[in-house]
Amino acid sequence: MGRLRSSPRSFPTPPDSPHLDGLSPRWRLPLLGQQYLDILTTWFCSFQDCCDHGDCRVSNNFTGLQSDLSVQLHGQHLAQELVPTTVRSYLELPRPDKALALSFHGWSGTGKNFVARLLAENLYRDGLRSDCVKVFITLIHFPHPKYVDLYKEQLTDQVRKMQEHCHQTLFIFDEAEKLHPGLLDALGPHLEHQTPENHRAEAVRTIFVFLSNLGGNVINEVVLGLLKAGWSREDITMEHLAPRLQAEIVASTDSGFGHSRLVKENLIDFFVPFLPLEYRHVRLCARDAFLSQDLLYTEAALDEIAKMMVYVPKEEQLFASQGCKSVSQRINYFLP
Structure with a gap:
């Protein structure tokens, strides 16, 4: 489940033809x-x-989203339940009074980027290439803190222009915990409740998705404790995780995310925990990697790939430290 990348939207000019x-x-x-x-x-x-722009290529395939999450996302029953229900409820509102903000938290390789991509693919016919979808990767788009004022201006301008162009927009922020506090606060006005007089004649629907490793350790601690106490993984609920997760986010000294307007003023609608993945989930990811390339596989090969991963904690050896990250590369060892 690699990092999100938007595909190029321009096409090469035909040979011997510099102008249309x-x-x-x-x-x-x-x-x-x-x-x-x-x-x-x-x-x-x-x-x-x-049409020739992304605005009228909105598909909102909620059935497809639910199906993709059920079949392709492994070990994340909370995200499978919460994400499609929340997104559908929001997009079906006749006139929403604020943007929908979802914040995905968990270890790397647990499926946060994957779910964000499935959202784009099922809400827009062009997926991540849609004119109404924008992916920001913190260290690529906002690498230098000294230029934060310029980034703030560019970011707010891009959000405004996309909202003017599209009646439904999706903004994805990868590595959100590394966003400069000034950038997070600049997003505040776009996430807060709007009074009726500020509404456009046509209802505007905007979804912000933040992807972060922040809180991953406390999610793992809670899950480990419940499993050792005899709980089934699938019986773990948001009530078990949400209080500890939000407290960890607010208390974090390594990131300004928890101290931003977005968190302090409750502008984030849902903090979605992504649970650590186990051996059985890694096997399923390996199977999917083979199938995605139309390759045959054996149960023994899936076991071998799953055994290649590092598992923690040291005593229990229960959770894959990198989730399903790098699994797709490991199938190369089993190709003829």
Whole structure:
């Protein structure tokens, strides 16, 4: 479940054709063919949403989202229940008075990025390439603290412009715990409740998703304690985790996230815990990696890959320290 990356949206210009208006004859459609294409396009668009920007390519495939999470996400029953229900409820509001803010927390490799990608793919036909989806990776987009004022201006301007362009937007912040406090506070006005007079004629729906390793250790401690006490993993609830997780986020001295407006003013709607993954979950990730490449696998190969991972704590050897991260690379050892 690697880091989110947006695919390029531009396409190379055909050879010998530096400008569209100057296409060489071999790239031009015959006049009759062009007329036919125009007629076909008009006919197609009479039945389908057809446009040249991302706003009208919203799909909101809630059934697909629920299915993808159920089949492809392993060991995360809380996220499987909370994320699709919350997102659907929000997007079906006739006129929401604030943006929806979800904050995903847990160790690396537990599925936070994966769920964010599935959100984009099921809410927009173009997925992460949609004009209405933007992924920010903290150390790539905001690498230098001394330029925080410039970043704040650019960030707020980009959010505003996307909201003007799209009636439904999705913003994903990877490595959110590393965001400068000034950037977090700059997002505050976009997340707070809006009074009716500030509403646009057309309802605007905005989802912010923050991905963070912050709180991962306390999630693991709570899960380990419950498992050792005889609880089934699937019986662990938000009530077991939410208080400890939020307290850890607020108390953290390694990140400004818990001290930002977003947390202090309760602008985050849900803190979603991602549980540490076990041996059986790593096997399922290995199986998915084989299937995604149309490769055959054996049960023995899945076991071998799962055994390659490091498990903690030292005594219990229960949780994969990297979750399913790097599993897809490890199947290369089993290729002919």
